[in-house]
Amino acid sequence: MTTRAIQFQNHPFRFLLYLEWGLLAVSITGILTMPPMREIGRRGLSNGVAPAFTHWPLFTVGCLLLFGLLGLYLPTKGFWLRLGHIAAQVALILVTSGLMLRGARLFPFIYLVLVIRSCLMVGLVGRITVTSLAFLLFMTTLGLKFRSVGGRVPRPVRHLVGSLQMNLVVFFGLSLVFTLLLVNALLNERTIQTRLQKANEDLKRAAVQTKQLATAEERSRIAREIHDSLGHSLTALNIQLEGAIKLSQRDPQKSQQLLTEAKRLGSVALQDVRQSVATLRNKSPNQKSLQSQLNTLIDTLTASTGITPSINLQILKPLPEAMGAALYRLVQEGITNIVKHANATAVELSLMVDDQGTRLLLRDNGDGFDISQTSTGFGLQGMRERAQAIGGQLTVNSRPGEGCEIRLTVPGT
Template identity: 45%
Template sequence: MKRPIQFQNHPFRFLLYLEWILLAIATISAVMPYPSPKFSSRFPEIATASLIIFGLMGLRLPTGNKITKIIYTASEVLLILITGFVGGRASRLFPFIYIILVTRSCLIFNLPGRLVVTFISFILFLLTLQQRLHNFPISPQAQERFQFFTLSLALLFGLSLIFVLLLMNTVLSERQSREELAIANEKLRQYALRIENQATLEERNRIAREIHDSLGHSLTALNLQLETALKLSQSNPNKAQSFLVRAKELGSKALQDVRQSISTMRSHPLQEQSLEQAVQGLLEDFQHANGFSPICIINLEESLPNELKIAIYRIIQESLTNISKYAQATEVRIEIEKTPRSLRLSIQDNGKGFDFKQNTTGFGLQSMRDRTLAIGGVFNILSAPGYGCKITVDIPQIRLNK
């Protein structure tokens, strides 16, 4: 329910001031004595009380309940009629009181209600005018002149009501447009803030993924090389030396990754390589760390957009890192195949597996899932304890053509 229109929230204060000026003039006219009894007020107390009540009613206009609006308007009409019949000189101003009635109706009713109140005001004006003319008998010679005067006055008053109605409709429409524009601007500002916050969050997540996928992969491989070298340091120093050399290479690569992440956040990790060449580098690192090389089958007849190549590269990289750390696998198979409807990436190992329903909160799995969703793909994982793990990523054809 809308708030009632009061002095504090009145949309047009100058209307209230204009009402008070007209009503004050009418009240003074009603109480002041006049030499001619024809124009003096018969019941000045009633006329004054009606005008005061009518003015006070303007301080609170109903805008909610339709019945309340109708009762409110009917009460105003009754007060105007009382003033018109008993107000004496004050009744000269009663056409202006009808104009006040129309302006108030524009504030509380929609267009149909405004038209009804305007029409009622015009009819009551004609009835009051007709009753007043009967009180002043005139000669037949002047009757035609008074009829013309009455018609002109009625036409002028009707045009005045129409002008006031159109003016109020225009002013209210402009005010409503401004309010809607202000609301729209506020919503746009809030939406821009949400977009900015979302962009900041996405950028943070992207940076976290890049650091995790690049530096995390290098440090994981480095740790595996050092662990193996530590185990072989007593029994086979020569072989341990080779693992230390590889660890040195991985440490240098990790340092390079850190420097590059700080400067560019590794926006293009493939570094002008093809996807096949970049994946081959991941397989070599995996072989050095685990002692066997994964089987990799890539069937791509055409080049992919850089966005997709980076996402596929990162998903393969994260999968191989997880296999090295947790799977204890002896076989890994990677397939990238393009079908008429989509591109499918499949990564499968024969490791110890896990219950993916209880282990989906890790950053690695979440990173792969986020990257898949970012390129419009579908991420699926199938695993069970003792049965290895299989990850599939399906990218629809519409994303391959962008």
């Protein structure tokens, strides 16, 4: 049921409105095509009956027209407004039925129109109430009409008149029930279509939001790949170049060694770029084992800082590709931070992979930092995102002057 008054412009079933007008047109035509008033009057007077409706044909038509105009505005809110609207329709039906009571014809269409309108205005209980009221009004009108006619028919025919009356009552009752069920079915179908349309719109909005989230996630992934792959190699490369510049005059041989190492790191950076591009294209390039990759990181750390770290790598079960990539990037980011900021003299790296899960530890004795002031840095943010992606819990403990400790725990599967 609509949330505002039903008018011609927003009528949910325009064909029902046209049907109303058609039924009312049939009723009005029936009144206007009655035999001439004088002829009916003579027949009525000869039978001792005053044909009251013959004195008011235009008034009867006016009542039907007013009844039809009420269908152009059907309120759907406000109990008293809807009740008054239905009461006005019932009153017009009573007046029209009274004026046509002694006519030769019976017009049940207005009762069907009343039921159709009630289905658009009120709920199920109200619809059933109005349908029952229409049926009682029709039975009363029909009973009065046959009672007025029964006295003028021979006694043997009265039984047939009674059977005709009963058949009309049953037929009209079935017509009312059919009309009620039909309009209810149409309303239910419209409600279902409205819900489906709303669900479809919700799905479209959800699809757009999912696409936006996927785009944001992809951007974050690309940013992490660039930061983690190039950041480490370029940091080490920059350190080697700075050392070569400082030693270019005092120790040309050492400077040459640093330049050679810088060239190697440049090649590593280029390889990282190629690997990142292949990853973004969903290709799977031939990669070394995780242990070999971690050993390469340690070699870079040693070459850049001169630190020989304490290493404990125990990978006792195969790791999924995504898990291995995440662990490598986490260690890479941690070592990059040590090279860039820590000024450490000792580094410890431990990785345990077994049936109990995965446990990673990276610790240094460097300068440390205040976590509350650097928690929004992209490096730590990327590490947390990677840990979350593999279902792990990442903790970072550090204080100024007390080094830094990074722990990752991933439960076993």
